Amino acid sequence: MKMRWMLGMFMVFSLSLSACGLSETEEVDQNEVEAEASDPDMSGFVMDQDDDRILVVTPMDDGSGDEGRAMWVSGAPEGLWVGKQVEVWVDGDIAESYPEQATAEKVQELEMSEVQGADLKASEALSTALSETEPEQTDVLIVSLLSFDEESDQWTVKLDRRGTDQGEWKTTVKDEK
Template sequence: MKALACLFIITMILTGCGSAPTSNSDNPSQESPEQENPAPPEITGYVMDQKKDQILVVAPLEPDSESNPKAMWVSEAPKGRWVGKQVEVWVKNGVRESFPSQAEAEQVTVLEMSQVEGADLEASEALSKALMEIPGDKLLAVKLILYLEEEDKWEVQLTRIDSSNEDLETMIADR
């Protein structure tokens, strides 16, 4: 009987010492699976318009695509001048479906565009200037932003992504 009681106690001790997944929230060096593989941004695109704390982000126009690119009004954007910049946006509280869709920013990250050799302006500045020259609604998608070194100008090609799908082109002096 003593042997059976000892076997039972040893079994209970070994069962209690088994390995089970644990969480150590006191150790900040451990990353959760979400931190190791962060969720992709909800939208990556160019900021085409800005109103107070809202920015209109439109994904670039895909070649040979017959559908409109993704467009989203993002509220709670950090303060600053956003028009023309290429950004990634993570949202909180989901996306309200409309066109453009609407969401609240959790995080907005500016994507660095490389400096074009020989150009004084950055591509984001050229896009911003082009958008200032275009009247009306800024529901536009970027087709092309190209620096023409021999002319010292930027060629900016855009497409309206409303029912007209009108193509627009403007030349921006590089100064």
Template sequence: MRLKIIFLISVVVLLLSACGVKQDNSTKSTVEGTSTTASTTQDKGFIGYVVKIDGDRILVVSPDVKDYSSTGGPKNYYPAIWFDESPSNINVGMKVEVWAEGGKLEESYPAQGKAERVSVISDSQSEGTKLFEAEAVNQAISSLEIKKSHFNVVKEVKYDPTASVWTVYVLNDNHDGVIPIQVSDK
């Protein structure tokens, strides 16, 4: 009887130790066509577009798809992280790199962590344009009706100077088709 109790306690301790916070250093991101490993270490942060803001939290979604279908997971998986304690000058539409405090992320989808540092990667204004890229992305995202529990994935942003139009490529709700949204720069 005593041996059964010790065994049961050991199993419970083992199961409880498997729960908790995990450092995520395996997320990949593509920047300007080259694949780089994005981590939440001091060297590299998590790169993506800010698609939602809730108080001091920002939801950053990577435009890089992962295919986990060979292991029974989703075919079109886009890494996403809610970061708490983000600076107030960050807006929806900005492409950012975010470092999680201590490199720690809670396992969920989207993952969650505390922002240690946020750097804006892309807030450029092309020559002759009225809008910044982030403003065009913000307008495109704002034009979509999306359920509160869902979020957008911004795949690509292009500017056509001859038509004075930004085209923001956003995934549909199922993340299996791209919706081109045009934003006038006039």
């Protein structure tokens, strides 16, 4: 009996030691993990671009009367951003003006699903429409409608203006690359 008890204890001890094995771990930057796990500070459409600065504007919220949030974000990665839908993580404080101003820690493009029957992506249609507008320097354009009509093979883009020239601007974009 004493032998069985000692054998049982030996097995428990052996199993305990084997469970305490060592494994290699990779060093991880804690700030990087927190940035990936945190929600973005803002998401919306890029309505204007000036070098590494992009103007991100939230779309109109139907029925709420909300004007939409707008933010000039500096430090955006190189590339053409106008028309794309993005998420922005801010590095530091946000200046509370209209539009707000901040420096980007990270800017990530959101993949917009392709529209059945359309040659253009929604971001391309919006970018084309924005290239046709001539807003005043103080105007902020907010997307209130972005839709594709397969029958007429064209996109309808409706923008609301905020700033000195308040009002609505609507255009159609032919669905061709």
